[in-house]
Amino acid sequence: MAVLFPAHPGFRGPMAPQRLECDIFELEYEGTLPPALEGCFYRCGPDPQFPPKSTDDFFINGDGVVSMFRFRDGHVDFRSRFVRTEKFELERQARRALFGGYRNPFTDDPEVHGADRTTANTSVFWYDGELFAVKEDGLPHRLDPETLETRGKLRFEGQRTPHFTAHPKFDPVSGELVFYGTEAGGLASSDIAYCEADGHGTLTHEAWFEAPYASMVHDFALTQKYVIFPVMPTVADLPRMRKGGAHFAWDDGRETWLAVLPRKGTAKDVRYFRGPARWSFHTMNAFDEGSRVHIDLTVSEINGFSYLPNAEGKAWDPEKARSYLTRWTCDMANDSERFVEQRLSAMPSDFYKCDPRRATLPYRWGFMAAKDPDAPRVPGAPDTVFNTVAAIDHQSGRVHSYFVGAASVVQEPVFVQRSDDAPEGDGYLLAVVNRVAEKRAELLVLDTADLSAGPVATVKLPIPLRMTFHGDFVSGAQLGWQDGKSE
Numbered sequence: 001m002a003v004l005f006p007a008h009p010g011f012r013g014p015m016a017p018q019r020l021e022c023d024i025f026e027l028e029y030e031g032t033l034p035p036a037l038e039g040c041f042y043r044c045g046p047d048p049q050f051p052p053k054s055t056d057d058f059f060i061n062g063d064g065v066v067s068m069f070r071f072r073d074g075h076v077d078f079r080s081r082f083v084r085t086e087k088f089e090l091e092r093q094a095r096r097a098l099f100g101g102y103r104n105p106f107t108d109d110p111e112v113h114g115a116d117r118t119t120a121n122t123s124v125f126w127y128d129g130e131l132f133a134v135k136e137d138g139l140p141h142r143l144d145p146e147t148l149e150t151r152g153k154l155r156f157e158g159q160r161t162p163h164f165t166a167h168p169k170f171d172p173v174s175g176e177l178v179f180y181g182t183e184a185g186g187l188a189s190s191d192i193a194y195c196e197a198d199g200h201g202t203l204t205h206e207a208w209f210e211a212p213y214a215s216m217v218h219d220f221a222l223t224q225k226y227v228i229f230p231v232m233p234t235v236a237d238l239p240r241m242r243k244g245g246a247h248f249a250w251d252d253g254r255e256t257w258l259a260v261l262p263r264k265g266t267a268k269d270v271r272y273f274r275g276p277a278r279w280s281f282h283t284m285n286a287f288d289e290g291s292r293v294h295i296d297l298t299v300s301e302i303n304g305f306s307y308l309p310n311a312e313g314k315a316w317d318p319e320k321a322r323s324y325l326t327r328w329t330c331d332m333a334n335d336s337e338r339f340v341e342q343r344l345s346a347m348p349s350d351f352y353k354c355d356p357r358r359a360t361l362p363y364r365w366g367f368m369a370a371k372d373p374d375a376p377r378v379p380g381a382p383d384t385v386f387n388t389v390a391a392i393d394h395q396s397g398r399v400h401s402y403f404v405g406a407a408s409v410v411q412e413p414v415f416v417q418r419s420d421d422a423p424e425g426d427g428y429l430l431a432v433v434n435r436v437a438e439k440r441a442e443l444l445v446l447d448t449a450d451l452s453a454g455p456v457a458t459v460k461l462p463i464p465l466r467m468t469f470h471g472d473f474v475s476g477a478q479l480g481w482q483d484g485k486s487e
């Protein structure tokens with residue numbers, strides 16, 4: 001008998017499972033740590049606790065790991081912990097994988113039937129003084145912001161949806177949290193539950209509507225007046241799942257449907273705008289301009305995940321899978337049933353952020369991980385990895401960027417404002433970079449005032465950090481730290 005992860009590249013080289021739970025105190029760093037960074041930078045990503053039941057398992061099915069860079073009084077400490085989901089605890093007891101393929105309960109061992117399968121592996125967010133890790137097929141798991149211990153799940157009183165998006169939005173004007181659950185009515189159902197909560201733990205709105213088909217709605221868009229759910233042809237199918245097949249397949253025979261609802265609207269208010277088959281993982285921001293609703297998001301012609309099957313068995317085309325910052329516009333005043341599409345940047349990009357103070361509002365600055373297509377491939381890494389941190393100035397259309405170096409892969413950059421009253425977009429970007437050949441990672445601190453100048457500080461890790469999806473910065477003030485009292 002052997003205990004081995006699959007031999008394919010998704011589990012080897014830079015993608016090798018790490019299963020890292022560790023504390024590293026007093027990380028090395030070069031440069032100057034700006035005072036704005038007093039606080040914690042959290043990230044969430046998948047890492048399989050055990051070799052999967054199937055050798056063709058893929059990356060997004062890994063167990064959730066949350067890592068933390070803790071900046072305090074000029075010191076940086078690192079910590080990482082698995083999220084103690086029900087799946088994690090059951091498998092740890094058994095010392096092997098009990099749950100099968102990505103979001104397919106029919107591939108699980110019978111003994112775990114009915115257990116919570118979510119891995120909480122996609123993103124972290126801070127809400128009402130608490131830290132949460134979440135994946136879109138379950139509820140957020142509450143984490144202690146210092147120890148990263150798991151402390152139960154978030155379910156609002158009266159909440160009906162059992163699922164919670166990994167991309168909740170915060171309305172900076174009202175302080176509301178806006179989220180949704182897909183497949184809310186059960187596996188492969190087309191029910192979307194649209195929810196709003198106030199800033200202090202009370203659910204204020206939950207409206208279910210039926211989308212034109214059951215699809216992965218990984219992110220959505222929010223303005224002051226509207227909420228928009230992009231239904232795109234990454235389609236869920238129950239009969240396929242029952243046969244042990246994939247939860248989702250790409251089916252470009254279908255159109256893209258944008259479900260637009262007025263804020264706090266219900267099923268009767270849904271208006272659809274259609275367009276050609278498109279895929280988007282992430283939204284940068286959205287806003288109202290008169291009767292028009294603009295949605296800025298990354299758009300590709302097919303799903304970016306090479307390992308999702310094609311409904312018609314077509315081969316995955318990496319060119320069509322490249323995604324670009326794009327603006328979709330819906331005009332609520334005319335009776336068109338189509339949305340208008342405009343590409344905003346020629347550089348492939350994803351993993352977007354905006355200044356949270358301008359979310360839902362007209363805005364100037366957007367931040368992203370981008371790809372300089374002329375840089376040499378990173379050996380062993382997928383071709384889709386990013387090598388550049390970039391900011392777009394929507395006023396001029398100009399993109400400012402910093403190439404992170406050869407044989408290096410950059411993860412999602414996270415924005416930290418220089419101060420509470422700093423102008424929009426003025427501050428820092430925190431980005432984890434893997435130096436693949438050297439098998440170690442760095443955290444770059446870039447100043448948005450001059451991105452191309454390179455990092456103002458570089459924090460060094462003695463190990464690589466497996467690819468993560470999304471992160472968030474939580475300030476010392478939010479964490480309740482007392483000024484000048486180091487621990």
Ligand code: V55
Pocket residue numbers: 046060061121122135136218281469
């Ligand atoms: C994404 C990630 C997921 C997932 C579905 O960023 C989509 C895209 C980490 O898990 O389950």
Ligand code: FE
Pocket residue numbers: 122166167218281282469470
């Ligand atoms: Fe995401």
